[in-house]
Amino acid sequence: MLSILTYMTDVVEISKKAKKDLRHAPKRIIIALYKWIELVETDGLEAARAIPGYNDEKLKAEREGQYSIRLSKQWRALHTISITVKKTKDKEKTRIITVIEVNAHEY
Numbered sequence: 001m002l003s004i005l006t007y008m009t010d011v012v013e014i015s016k017k018a019k020k021d022l023r024h025a026p027k028r029i030i031i032a033l034y035k036w037i038e039l040v041e042t043d044g045l046e047a048a049r050a051i052p053g054y055n056d057e058k059l060k061a062e063r064e065g066q067y068s069i070r071l072s073k074q075w076r077a078l079h080t081i082s083i084t085v086k087k088t089k090d091k092e093k094t095r096i097i098t099v100i101e102v103n104a105h106e107y
Helices: 016-022 027-043 045-049
Strands: 007-014 067-070 075-085 092-104
Touching (some): 027 092
Antiparallel strands (some): 075 092
16 A cells, blocks of 8 residues: 655754854854744745755765755854654654754855
């Protein structure tokens, strides 16, 4: 029998490390991150990725499996994506985006 996943919900979590990183970030960076989180949770990750200013990109090498978004020219947030499926009648699918780090990117 073919199982169809009918609904996708995006939820953003902030790790302990990212919360600690935010204590040292400028207020404008904190605001930018929370705007991105609100966009992802209301319109979905694809809508946030469609905005070129965030420059959402998949990372390579030792950061494989992680993604980066730009919060400013200097600051970025790193996140991972995992998917869970709740066993309900409609098989609700939830994508969990975990912000794992917020830092001043070194060029």
